[in-house]
Amino acid sequence: MSLNQQIESWLASRKKSFQLTNRPFITLAFAQAWDGSITTSKGESVALSCSASNQLTHQLRSLHEGILVGIETVLSDDPQLTVREWAGNNPQPIVLDSRLRMPPESNLHHHPDKKCWVLTVENAEASATPEDLAHEIIQVSRHKHDFVPLLPAMSLLREKGIESLMVEGGAKVITEFLKLGLADAVVMTMAPKFLGGYKAVGDLGITDIALVPHISPISYDKLGEDLIVWGDLKYRGKYSEPEK
Template sequence: MACARIPTDVGEFTLCLYHNDLDGKEHLALIVGDLTGNGALPPPLVRVHSECFTGDVLGSRRCDCGPQLAAAMALIAQEGRGVILYLRQEGRGIGLLEKLRAYNLQDLGYDTVEANLLLGHQPDLRDYRVAALMLRDLGVPSLRLLTNNPDKIAGLERAGLTVSERVPLQTPLHADNAHYLDTKVRRMRHLLDLDETALNGFRSARPPAAPPAWLDAVVTASSRPEETLRELAAAPPSREGRPFITLSYAQSLDGSIAARRGEPTTISGPEAMRLTHQLRAHHDAILVGIGTVIADDPQLTVRLVRGPDPQPVVLDSRLRFPAWARLLREGRRPWIATTEAADRGRQAELEAAGARVVRLPADGNGMVNLEALLAFLDRRHIRSLMIEGGATVISSVLAAHLADRLVLTIAPLMLGGLNAVANLGQLNGQAFPHLTHPRHYAVGRDVVLAGELAWE
């Protein structure tokens, strides 16, 4: 829209303002030198920095954002060539209001990931498509990226850019940001070299603050769902030759599980989300389809509660599993169920990245045969399996009469989007599933409906 000269203490920059119709926001590019280089120079140094009012403007010590921005400006000015993209994605995309609420949860002892989840958000909602468009407009198809975040590299590469080098951006560790940086490393796989001795000293720093009044209901409700859980998490009966299957997902009042296919949508509230994590901890394995992995990039852990993480299993008939998926960085070796027709070279790549690829017979549609998968899981001593989606998997499991129990979270909103269940009458004659002994629970703002599944 416009550019202007900006002299600073570390050097002179050109500041350009961009407007876009993808997110409707105004983003900034802070530029030094000739970014294109006419092919004679190496890729320019680039920092993709998300807005942080508290750190960038106020100098808050709770995060490393302000020091990272200052360091990036100094490094790029010193090099004489590069750009800082300043994206209006406050609080990793949740906005300043929710970020302040997340800070209060962190003062109660939750880490930054848990705080976002308790407020009903994903750990990181940032989108780097606009950044890629800005860099293309600036003539930068290849770059050296100032970052500690592997997800940022993956996001730019998914948008078609080439990250030729990752340049670390380490900032000082101190008492106010130690827990935050530790969480970045442990929970978000950031590539930081933290002093473990100093961390141990900071971990037992000050006692948690008293909760603010607006959090009383959320924290109380989300931390005491024991009565609901006792009924839902009773030891499941054994099944001959296959695991006991709990089908669990969240939908809107109109039956939507997403606003659009392939687009992640947060539906359930923090209390129901915590209950879901507790249910996960009571199952040996958790299964999703490849569409869920590509759209949501889930972790499939029990990070909101104490308990063992279930074994992640992914249905992927054509081996579309992305190399950037967080499941490959969780250290739990996801099992990817595919067919004999899937690409062998792709299997080798995924196994080198840490996955286990299991080849199974295909059904009449060329998809993984569900009965064969369940028999495999049974041989691997998986006695209970939780299935969370997406729509194709939910419909297929119901059509095959394989689900034993349903735990359905219904959120009080309407999306008019992707339905959770296809037309089962067309898929499987007139045998429709219904609940026996249905129970319902008020869990925060949501209603959880549960019962055993039967067919007529």
């Protein structure tokens, strides 16, 4: 069985056994350098994945109903978030954008078959009128900070029919999903490069080593020039659970 087949089979099994009904099944999928960096020290984006790993990313997109990034990723990388290098359907593109900074010229405004969903906070002011927007604004109740609160945001996505979600970044978004124990699985592409830049995972606020999120069981294999690491994410030694 090829690496691509292994990951597809594993994801299918995990999604089938997922029991929570208040949010989607969530997979973190991102590429990083060998030292954990995803950008240079100046914040510049670098193409890290080899062609085979890039195909895997597109395969993963096809295996999820939604794909989510933060607004900083949109502003810096202008991603398309489509499936172009694998046979499959495009997932629903979703952006976390608390201040409604989505640029009208972005690729996500010209998606081939879906209108991008922008998750924002209540009373956020858009720079364009609703009639001019090429995306759908979904408001989430504002908490004490201006960031889009992930727990109610994920509940809204599930209500809108998103049962599986792929989170591609950036670093702040990946960190927040891990900090809240919301990610169920991870697929990491590790490129044989050293960037010495910003890391994929930031401060998780952990004071007890027993609370560190960990991958178990863990699988890994080489794909092209890269090392692919994947597995289930566990917190306190178990899968994530609904809030009590």
